[in-house]
Amino acid sequence: MHGRGWAVVVAGLLCRAAIGAAPAPAEPVTVIRAGTLIDGVSGSPKSNQVIVIRGNRIESVGAGAAPAGARVIDLSSVTVLPGMIDGHTHVFLQGEDPAEGGYDVQLLKYPLASRAARATVAARRALEQGFTTIRDVETEGAGYGDVGIKRAIDEGHIPGPRMFVSTRAISTTGGYNLEGYAPEVAVPKGAQLVDGPVEARKATREQLEHGADWIKVYMTHRSWVDAAGNLQSQPTLTVEELKAIVDEAHGWGKKVACHAYGNPGLKRALDGGCDSIEHGLELDDAAVAQMVKQGTWLCPTMAAYYGYWEPEGTPVGKRDRKRAEVHGPSFRRAVKAGVKIAFGSDVGGFSWKDPIAKEFPYMIQYGMTPMQAIQSATSRAAEMLGMKGQLGVVAAGAYADVVAVSGDPLKDVKALERVVFVMKDGKVFRDAMTAR
Numbered sequence: 194m195h196g197r198g199w200a201v202v203v204a205g206l207l208c209r210a211a212i213g214a215a216p217a218p219a220e221p222v223t224v225i226r227a228g229t230l231i232d233g234v235s236g237s238p239k240s241n242q243v244i245v246i247r248g249n250r251i252e253s254v255g256a257g258a259a260p261a262g263a264r265v266i267d268l269s270s271v272t273v274l275p276g277m278i279d280g281h282t283h284v285f286l287q288g289e290d291p292a293e294g295g296y297d298v299q300l301l302k303y304p305l306a307s308r309a310a311r312a313t314v315a316a317r318r319a320l321e322q323g324f325t326t327i328r329d330v331e332t333e334g335a336g337y338g339d340v341g342i343k344r345a346i347d348e349g350h351i352p353g354p355r356m357f358v359s360t361r362a363i364s365t366t367g368g369y370n371l372e373g374y375a376p377e378v379a380v381p382k383g384a385q386l387v388d389g390p391v392e393a394r395k396a397t398r399e400q401l402e403h404g405a406d407w408i409k410v411y412m413t414h415r416s417w418v419d420a421a422g423n424l425q426s427q428p429t430l431t432v433e434e435l436k437a438i439v440d441e442a443h444g445w446g447k448k449v450a451c452h453a454y455g456n457p458g459l460k461r462a463l464d465g466g467c468d469s470i471e472h473g474l475e476l477d478d479a480a481v482a483q484m485v486k487q488g489t490w491l492c493p494t495m496a497a498y499y500g501y502w503e504p505e506g507t508p509v510g511k512r513d514r515k516r517a518e519v520h521g522p523s524f525r526r527a528v529k530a531g532v533k534i535a536f537g538s539d540v541g542g543f544s545w546k547d548p549i550a551k552e553f554p555y556m557i558q559y560g561m562t563p564m565q566a567i568q569s570a571t572s573r574a575a576e577m578l579g580m581k582g583q584l585g586v587v588a589a590g591a592y593a594d595v596v597a598v599s600g601d602p603l604k605d606v607k608a609l610e611r612v613v614f615v616m617k618d619g620k621v622f623r624d625a626m627t628a629r
């Protein structure tokens with residue numbers, strides 16, 4: 194058949210398909226009436242806003258009328274915010290408190306199926322508390338389990354937040370738990386251990402191939418208080434090893450998060466070009482200046498260092514108290530200098546039974562305004578994740594992730610623990626207002 198003949202046949206088929214095809218169903222429209230709206234970007238709240246949601250996106254925000262026929266959700270008596278973002282979680286951990294099983298027990302005695310079941314509960318717990326997105330920074334010996342949990346959420350099998358996952362994490366020989374066992378006894382490690390730039394690059398490739406959104410690296414390991422009363426932390430990867438990881442990750446369009454407490458591991462992390470510093474317990478002026486210059490994010494995880502201390506006077510107890518002592522002033526220094534800061538709680542490092550929002554009061558105590566703290570968990574965290582304008586804001590074009598809390602978090606930040614409404618991706622997950 195000549196080309197013209199084929200064209201006639203194809204045109205006829207397309208015409209029949211167009212005539213016989215049913216029109217696409219209209220996307221559902223939902224309207225939220227927000228009495229007070231903190232949109233994640235503005236410096237002050239807005240009153241009496243109408244949020245129009247079509248499908249899973251926000252179509253408009255303003256003082257106009259609701260479209261005819263739209264489903265209306267009345268949140269006029271509470272404070273409405275964007276779905277919050279926790280930039281540092283561990284869904285495969287259940288707290289290192291001995292009462293919760295301790296770290297070693299979780300890796301040695303709990304089968305992966307049990308840990309995955311508990312991770313499912315942890316993910317739901319995050320969403321219940323209004324955290325519609327999390328960056329989960331490694332599975333602590335559970336391999337690529339976070340990729341599976343993320344997929345189950347995305348496919349609608351289990352409820353949970355959007356997940357950006359880091360899979361296994363990377364450290365060096367002698368640079369991660371489990372430790373202290375007889376040398377002839379093989380025990381699992383909580384991270385993938387490498388030595389040398391070649392192994393470091395290969396591990397990065399493996400993790401990216403298997404679904405890592407971020408690469409998590411441990412630049413410091415155990416810490417202690419020295420004879421002079423200073424906090425010391427064991428460095429792990431060299432600058433050359435980290436540069437191989439960063440180069441590979443950036444080549445895939447991904448970023449690198451570095452667990453780092455202080456020098457010299459912290460210095461190596463910054464010199465190696467990491468994208469975020471996790472914890473950053475002891476940032477000196479030079480480190481802060483370098484972070485500002487390089488645009489490095491800080492995910493401080495304050496609250497995790499103010500509980501579960503070992504007995505006073507013991508070496509570990511002294512270390513625990515010293516960590517808390519230096520962390521506050523370090524964070525204040527970063528805030529004052531303009532370091533980019535994203536909210537992170539380290540939940541999983543402490544029990545998932547605790548409120549994630551207990552992080553906010555520490556951020557305010559050490560230099561942030563309440564609005565800055567909220568923005569660190571909304572628009573700022575979204576920017577760190579490469580989702581600026583898509584997550585962490587109540588604005589036209591953003592995903593319809595919306596939460597509401599009872600009270601005014603700008604006057605009482607603990608109101609962020611009183612979540613009464615959660616919408617993720619245009620679907621209502623929790624609505625205590627209607628239940629009333």
